[in-house]
Amino acid sequence: MNPQIEKLYTKANKAKRLIIGLMSGTSMDGLDIALCSVTGSGIKTNIEVLEFKTGDFSDDFRAKIKAVFSKRQVDLQLVCLMNEHIANVHAALINEALSEWGYKNEDVDFIASHGQTIFHAPKSLHKMDEYPNGTLQIGDGDHIAVKTGIITLSDFRQKHLAAGGEGAPLAVYGDFLMFSKQDEDRVMLNIGGIANFTYLPGSLNANEIFSTDVGPGNTLMDQYMQQHYNQFYDKNATTALAGELNKELLSTLLDCDFFEVGFPKTTGPELFNLDYLVNAQKKSSTENIEKENVMATLCHFSAETISNAIKKCFGNDASAYIFMSGGGMHNPLLVRLLKSKLPNCIFSTTSDLNIHPDAKEAVLFAVLANETLCGGQINFGERQGVPSICMGKISLPE
Ligand SMILES: Nc1ncnc2c1ncn2[C@@H]1O[C@H](COP(=O)(O)OP(=O)(O)O)[C@@H](O)[C@H]1O
């Protein structure tokens, strides 16, 4: 047997595994790095987050990603180079984090790498019958494996596409294993660039759970701040709080086919971008309103799409337990609006479930990798969007 395969086998057989989960979402704010200690698999998965940090991206690196991000036309040479460059930057951030935390690379059993999404094109976006759903994450796992010396699982989304899904959201798998609770209906709401939620029924019936994107989380607000204020995001909603809701603009923003598509569905900045906003401003003759009012309206737009989706699932007087995660939960206006639109829901964050809310998505990939290595027995039934599969390609360091 190739000694690398033997090593893989031995590590997958360990009673306790150290797995680094990685996530960099559409916000491109940084690389979330979660060092997790994992035992068991399936519904017996037990995960402890030992260390967490977000490795910062330099402005230069961010600009390089943006040059190939969510655009129909890009420089193909740059895409080719960025596939390795992103992995190199991620590997360097991992190596730095490990030495900061006092771990040696050989202490870590596996890395679970999401990569950087550069385009997400479900059929609901491209609308071409002869093509399947598509999504593309770059930052290849082979480069991470070689540059960290750690066996790396990566590119989780392609298998989901192959099995008939849209490649997202994958939260359904990890949320079920980490956060389901008997007799309590839970909603795990992640507000990243895009907002998504997972419904976890108290019946613990894997056939009933599902996960869906609902629309923009922070992405439109971030893009507007970057374009018009030269700031990366609206910290603590300072700008949005200085403005007022414009109802005409809000109702035009809400007028989009995507919101009529049934669950589960997925989306991205390929749809929700500044062109989308400019078109809505033209249609509603609100091109000249104050910038603060645009920001306030965008924040209302996110709150409205999230709360509408939850009401669609659970009725107008929805009364679920909502556990938030992702950067949007730090936006005080967004959270205040959500609470007022869903008065019967009980809001808390995943820290009440022992997972740091900023780390949640990264931890999720550690769980997916663990399932591929040590589990793979869960049956989610035959529903569209939740195939019963294990995901991730395995890259060996040598
Ligand atoms: N204090 C804050 N106030 C307002 N927004 C915040 C705050 N902290 C984080 N955010 C938002 O969260 C985003 C990052 O969220 P994250 O969950 O990392 O998204 P992604 O998964 O897309 O990377 C930032 O770009 C910003 O919009």
Ligand SMILES: [Mg+2]
């Ligand atoms: Mg992020």
